[in-house]
Amino acid sequence: TLEEGRQSGARRLQEAVLRGELDLVRMFLAAGADPSTPTPQGSTLLHDAALKGHRQIVELLLQHGAKANLRNSSGATPLHDAALGGHSAVIALLLEQGADINAREGRTGSTPLHLAASWGRSEAVELLIRKGADLNARNNAGQTPLAAALENSQAETAALLRARGAR
Numbered sequence: 001t002l003e004e005g006r007q008s009g010a011r012r013l014q015e016a017v018l019r020g021e022l023d024l025v026r027m028f029l030a031a032g033a034d035p036s037t038p039t040p041q042g043s044t045l046l047h048d049a050a051l052k053g054h055r056q057i058v059e060l061l062l063q064h065g066a067k068a069n070l071r072n073s074s075g076a077t078p079l080h081d082a083a084l085g086g087h088s089a090v091i092a093l094l095l096e097q098g099a100d101i102n103a104r105e106g107r108t109g110s111t112p113l114h115l116a117a118s119w120g121r122s123e124a125v126e127l128l129i130r131k132g133a134d135l136n137a138r139n140n141a142g143q144t145p146l147a148a149a150l151e152n153s154q155a156e157t158a159a160l161l162r163a164r165g166a167r
Contacts, residue, residue: 020054035066042073050078053087068099075106083112086121109140117145120154135166
């Protein structure tokens, strides 16, 4: 059926995004694929590309109308995913496109800085701080990014946060 064909195409597009196949993604978008279509996992293509660090695909999706602050099913933005993956080039691009640097993820209330700190993504932490992230934002558990780094044994990232004035 037509619907099965559409679903199959959407699945192939998502796979191309996840694998970083820029030319294939470009072809799907040129043929009219919607860059904001939710994935079966409750995410979006932009979230997937940001998490994987595929900067050129993120840029292409944004050029085709994907929104930098679009939320997935857990309330995270693509910036949360880029921070989680430690992908500084994607973080910078999303911020240039108006991504909310202090957006709070729906379930935990964590900001992108919380996620980068939790995973020890020091380069991403540095970039987020430089671009104005709230160093002392508290998530739903009352944790600051510094507390998140310490809880996850990220001593280097915790030292970086302290050096920048985090409490």
